[in-house]
Amino acid sequence: MSNAMIADPGFDYANAPMPPHDMVAEQAVLGAMMLSADAIGEVTEVIDVGDFYRPAHAAIYQAILALYGKGDPTDALVVSAELERRGELQRIGTANYLHTLMATVPTASNAAHYAQIVAKKATLRRVGEAGTRIQQLGYAGVQGADEIAAILDQAQAALDTVVDDRSTNSGYTLFAEMRAARLSALDDVQAGRVEPGLPTGFLDLDSITGGWKPGQLIVVAGRPGLGKSTLAVDMARTASVKHGKTSVIFSLEMSEAELWDRIVSAEGKVRIRDMKTPHTLQPSDYDRIADALDRIESGGPLIIDDTPTTTVAQIRAKARRIKARHGLDLIVVDYLQLMTSGARAENRQVEVSEFSRQLKILAKELEVPVIALSQLNRGPEQRQDKRPMLSDLRESGALEQDADVVILVHRPEVYEDDSPRAGEADLILAKHRGGPTATVTVAQQLHYSRFADLALPQS
Known part of the structure; x- marks a missing residue:
């Protein structure tokens, strides 16, 4: 993958804030997803739409997933049409940007590696956002011990959110995906291998x-x-x-x-x-x-x-x-x-x-x-x-x-x-x-x- 970032005519680099991000990795992820349907599955195991720094990249990601979910092709031409249907094509600049993304990625086989970079930068951004929220809580005026406890709880929750976003899944599971795990659990129950609950004392x-x-x-x-x-x-x-x-x-x-x-x-x-x-x-x-x-x-x-x-x-x-x-x-x-x-x-x-x-x-x-x-x-x-x-x-x-x-x-x-x-x-x-x-x-x-x-x- 080239170290040079692709010029993006729809993004104001001069005045943009600079929280942790890697624009090259984000572009590489999207290019790989448009090159290979296999890359889409690998990428979605690592990141989700909220991990992209640039909103336009998040829009492209969502369009790719929507097409993939319907079984449609995910090349630049089809993604461009999907973005236009959603009214978001102007958000990324021009359709040429999508073709450039595909052309710059040498191989889609490194998609998971690119996605890991995006995920790490997203985590660092969330740490910074949590720090900002905690700072705001610290400057808030309080009246009593109850409010102090509530503020401490909110501060802890802000940090917990960073961990939870990186350690939990999407929050839903398809019934069919549970089959093997639940059958295994059923076997454990019947064989007496289930770890008992915490004894009550009685x-x-x-x-x-x-x-x-x-x-x-x-x-x-x-x-x-x-x-x-x-x-x-x-x-x-x-x-x-x-x-x-x-x-x-x-x-x-x-x-x-x-x-x-x-x-x-x-x-x-x-x-x-x-x-x-x-x-x-x-x-x-x-x-x-x-x-x-x-x-x-x-x-x-x-x-x-x-x-x-x-x-x-x-x-x-x-x-x-x-x-x-x-x-x-x-x-x-x-x-x-x-x-x-x-x-x-x-x-x-x-x-x-x-x-x-x-x-x-x-x-x-x-x-x-x-x-x-x-x-x-x-x-x-x-x-x-x-x-x-x-x-x-x-x-x-x-x-x-x-x-x-x-x-x-x-x-x-x-x-x-x-x-x-x-x-x-x-x-x-x-x-x-x-x-x-x-x-x-x-x-x-x-x-x-x-x-x-x-x-x-x-x-």
Whole structure:
């Protein structure tokens, strides 16, 4: 390929800005595509229309793809006619420009190489554009911490866009193209080779759900005092301590110290009441605490954030940083009704529904399961059997729609004196997208700030 750029009568070189670009490579890509249909397939694997610096080149590229998609020839004459039909021929100067592009390229076999150059320059331009957006955000006037968090999230998103544009595909897949991959996945399922989801900490729950999967939004709901926070912390503790995964708990209700006590109590089987009452801990308790701390600290990172006023934007920004530094396998948010949007909302139900939608998007973006806790309304207390229902979700709005799994926590002994089910709790799978609904009974060991499988010792 010649190093000389082809003169373009339709482009004002003297006054054009000079972000990173390679005009010669762009021209070579288009020339190769008009020379060979095979080159078109190679080029589209590397770049898309947004990677061209000169808009006229993007127009030529689109015209070539339109002709190629219809099975028509893509030589200069046909491309010229297509551009004229689109009203874009004047944009490139003259039809002669297309013939010059073809004549200058010695061989179409190097099309992929030319395309790589175009892609690299496009990435550098996007970096510069992201830097400009970040600079503008930095000069913006802000009023409070919520706005700072939103700006940091937008700045991170600007950088993420650069990476995503170069690492993701077009965003769609033809059904026929999925055949081999899905049949292979089906074989893996039947042969038992599928990697299980993140264990929940409860064998019966795992057998029904297969564990938590990346991108899932799991809503754990219950009336106050029934143990929904304890259940969610159990799941985070299991993921980190038992399986070496990275978990983060965004607690809008409990402090770091309270969560530390609960996690140690649960892992060491030391009564939480004794940890808070003077002169009650025995030497054996301190031994169990020390052993528990060793297990916790040798497991995967278990991260606690007790910022009292937290928005989804803050959670997203912090979660991204955690994932970059430690990896990330599970997010717990305790709880939805305590979150804020950073703006005055006219309708609290709409606001909470928006939180659930944003958390679902976050789960998909970061490819981790997100466990979000939610309050139930007083519906269960007004019914005779007291069992919660999906419709009891407080300020639910879109919660039922967004969640992949909804678990309702129910403890019969709370509502019935001398209950024959004392010490038990029901985890009601009121919604399970892609699987059966069911009720899993577990042992409540709230004196240790934990739940456990019924088969395990409760002492």
